[in-house]
Amino acid sequence: MTHGERVADVSTPEHRTIIVVGGGPAGLAFAPVLGGWHPFFHASNVLQARYPQVADMFRQHSETLLTLDMESMLFRGIPPVDLFRVLHHPRQLYAGGDQIALEFRQQDPIDFLLLTQEPVGGLWNSVPENLLTLSPGQWMEFAFHSLAQHVEETGQSYDVNDLIIKQRLLDYYHRIPERFGVADRVREWTRVTKIEPHEAGFLVSAVDVSDWREKDPVTLRRPAFPQSEDELAGEVRQYTCKYLVYAVGQRCELRNLDVLGEDLPFVTQYYEKPVDFPGERIVVVGGGRSADWAATELHDAGRHVTYVMRQSQANHWGLINQSRGGLPYYARIAEILEGGSERLEAVYDTSIRQIAAVDGEARGVVTLSSGDTTRQIEVDHVLKEIGGSADYSLLQGFEQPLQLVEKHDNYRFQVHQARVHPHSYESIDIPNLYPGGYLAEGLGLVVIAMHGTTYAIAADILKKEGML
Ligand SMILES: Cc1cc2nc3c(=O)[nH]c(=O)nc-3n(C[C@H](O)[C@H](O)[C@H](O)COP(=O)(O)OP(=O)(O)OC[C@H]3O[C@@H](n4cnc5c(N)ncnc54)[C@H](O)[C@@H]3O)c2cc1C
Missing domain, CATH: 3.50.50 (FAD/NAD(P)-binding domain)
Structure with a gap:
């Protein structure tokens, strides 16, 4: 709270x-x-x-x-x-x-x-x-x-x-x-903030977060629900209960890259559709299914995507090959990568070292690091799909x-x-x-x-x- x-x-x-x-x-x-x-x-x-x-x-x-x-x-x-x-x-x-x-x-x-x-x-x-x-x-x-x-x-x-x-x-x-x-x-629109022991069983504190209903995830640059560090202005309510089912899912706390520049306005954690990404060059960071989806769709919408993954090429292709038979969007990413499209560059065994602003904060430069080598690329957006x-x-x-x-x-x-x-x-x-x-x-x-x-x-x- x-x-x-x-x-x-x-x-x-x-x-x-x-x-x-x-x-x-x-x-x-x-x-x-x-x-x-x-x-x-x-x-x-x-x-x-x-x-x-x-x-x-x-x-x-x-x-x-x-x-x-x-x-x-x-x-x-x-x-x-x-x-x-x-x-x-x-x-x-x-x-x-x-x-x-x-x-x-x-x-x-x-x-x-x-x-x-x-x-x-x-x-x-x-x-x-x-x-x-x-x-x-x-x-x-x-x-x-x-x-x-x-x-x-x-x-x-x-x-x-x-x-x-x-x-x-x-x-x-x-x-x-x-x-x-x-x-x-x-x-x-009720966020539980604390669950404590109580003579009745559990004491649950919760905050009304209905004001979050109006928030736009595109400008917020993350899904429109609060994270633990957010200040909440709504009314607090308390409940007691004898039994508690804890089904908060595996995505309550969004992961961070923990690098300099991560909070810059062209860096986002929310991907809904390509039109929210005006401009040309996008770095997608991730390597799971969400990142695969975004990289593919952004490519197909005409963007130039640098797809940065910490995992190895073998690992990524393991999933692609396993999925391409049954899932059309995996068939598509395989087709793009095998076809050598210049607009989708998959970069493996690589992490983001730093993100810096240029042109005010309208665009940026991302420093990638792989082993002993570093490389810089200019971007209009960075999309974090890191779960x-x-x-x-x-x-x-x-x-x-x-x-x-x-x-x-x-x-x-x-x-x-x-x-x-x-x-x-x-x-x-x-x-x-x-x-x-x-x-x-x-x-x-x-x-x-x-x-x-x-x-x-x-x-x-x-x-x-x-x-x-
Ligand atoms: C991109 C993506 C694609 C997926 N695709 C599939 C698929 O195709 N098939 C499949 O079966 N599974 C898929 N999954 C797995 C997915 O986890 C499940 O589909 C499902 O959503 C899990 O349900 P859940 O209720 O456990 O968690 P969630 O769907 O995460 O629901 C938990 C809810 O609890 C809320 N919550 C969290 N903390 C609090 C709090 N403190 N107070 C109040 N509310 C809180 C959350 O905001 C959320 O609304 C996918 C996952 C992802 C990320």
Whole structure:
């Protein structure tokens, strides 16, 4: 909490049984389920054909699947995230709603609140305008609402097995709270600043950041949500809760290059579309999928791009070759680089040493360094696509600090995950705290799993509350 915030009536915090922090795909999934939409087994021919043991196991199970003994399932070699993934996606392509071996029925809701500092949908609010997913659109859906159903209900028509473009995915996520009658449980533009121990469980301090709604990320030069160093002027509210789901995602704190000149006005951390980059010459710094996307799109919009990566050429081409078969934008970057375009220079094993201004601060000179050699290039813009990290610093004053383990995958996601009990995803260090989505230890960073922790967490809490 920084100086300047106005404190509301903090003597009587608002109490809720559960608070979910973060409204991205991981946190948003909780809203309908805690709102009472519980999963039941639905006989699916596809599941029966592909996973007969799983289908046989549940055929007689007439209660909600939240009543399952997740610990003994785990003991039998089926972690909850895998179980619900198989029930939801018994095959990778979607051929019809009947293949999903889950159906959702409205049961009693539990008291909860979801606090998030931007619109629901998480980081998808700030990705490039034309960004496509890495996977079929329906891999991004929640089991309780298929993308096909959403397409039908909203009178649209597109193939849910195609890669899905940002706005379509966001429309789907944005509609979830209303569609499932839980909009009054979701508070957007609310930034949680501190989570402390309290006799009720947790004391959560949060600031109204609705003034950030008006901020333009292009002029701000980063996504329009606050960072820890920002001074926040909004009203402070406090909440207590018995259980806390921590689903803040792996991009809360944007990374810095930590070089001189990084704050100059032609250096940005926000890429939405080429038109925001007038001028000719752009340095893109990064090497992950976001940087690949921006470098390709800027090149195709006629810019001259110097693409600076710390990684080796072999590493970069490993990902390109792995992805070019299935992802058209990887086929495109491969084509550009193999075709030797003069407007896309990929520079490997190189880092930015310094950024300096010329012509006032309208343009600049970037110093690149590779081994013993340095080189200077003139630029109109520098685009940093160097990712971010999960922020666990909100958790303060707990007897036992969270133990974190580092996790990465071939797709270059990298995140520190919190140690959890593998059947419930409850923190092993802080009882009743549940890291959501990829923040839970052991969650493979595969595109189909980011909300797979929902059911085991909801089940654990509802059991503790005697509601199952
Ligand atoms: C460019 C890019 C492309 C990707 N493409 C894919 C893909 O194609 N397929 C796929 O499955 N995955 C993809 N991913 C992985 C991505 O992480 C997931 O799609 C998903 O967004 C993760 O969901 P999440 O809810 O864990 O985190 P997020 O989406 O990051 O959501 C977390 C939310 O919590 C909010 N928050 C953080 N701190 C606070 C706080 N203190 N107070 C209140 N709110 C807070 C954040 O602002 C955010 O809205 C991609 C990631 C990136 C960066």
